[in-house]
Amino acid sequence: MTDQPCPYCMIVQGQLPTNKIYEDSNFIAALEIRPANPGHVILFPKEHFKSILDMPANLAEEFLGLSARIAKSISKVSEGVTIIHSSGEATSNVLEHLVTNIIPRFSGDNLTFAWNPKQIDEEQMKKLAESISGAIESPEEKTPEVKEIQDEEGPSYEELEKQLPQRNS
Numbered sequence: 146m147t148d149q150p151c152p153y154c155m156i157v158q159g160q161l162p163t164n165k166i167y168e169d170s171n172f173i174a175a176l177e178i179r180p181a182n183p184g185h186v187i188l189f190p191k192e193h194f195k196s197i198l199d200m201p202a203n204l205a206e207e208f209l210g211l212s213a214r215i216a217k218s219i220s221k222v223s224e225g226v227t228i229i230h231s232s233g234e235a236t237s238n239v240l241e242h243l244v245t246n247i248i249p250r251f252s253g254d255n256l257t258f259a260w261n262p263k264q265i266d267e268e269q270m271k272k273l274a275e276s277i278s279g280a281i282e283s284p285e286e287k288t289p290e291v292k293e294i295q296d297e298e299g300p301s302y303e304e305l306e307k308q309l310p311q312r313n314s
């Protein structure tokens with residue numbers, strides 16, 4: 146850690162007061178002190194991870210799953226939810242401790258999360274889809290068995306029908 150104490154680590158250590166709404170062995174969720182809207186929740190790991198990219202895959206999945214669960218609870222008292230967090234050097238995330246913002250939305254709340262759409266040609270889109278898709282890692286523990294789609298000839302429809310129990314009627 147740097148010389149400056151991390152405010153989120155201080156919350157974890159009980160050195161900063163906060164309005165907690167959720168806590169488990171890995172994460173804390175609390176009301177943001179300077180909310181974008183009333184009910185704005187921040188969710189962060191107890192361990193000082195700088196970004197989701199530094200987290201073990203299992204923990205990152207837990208983190209995002211929990212974000213979704215909290216978003217659902219917020220949606221009960223709002224008209225929508227925006228979930229934001231950024232990771233990596235090129236982002237505006239200047240905080241040293243990974244935080245997800247879960248913001249309740251109300252019609253006419255005038256919040257903007259805007260960007261100017263970029264023009265990307267079809268060829269480049271294809272390449273992007275391929276390279277990102279090829280880099281998706283499987284979960285560490287419960288690796289799903291992905292079946293390869295093959296053009297094999299299976300049993301004919303008639304053969305399958307013979308195996309079905311005969312109807313009496």
Ligand SMILES: [Zn+2]
Pocket residue numbers: 151152153154155192193194241242
């Ligand atoms: Zn920290």
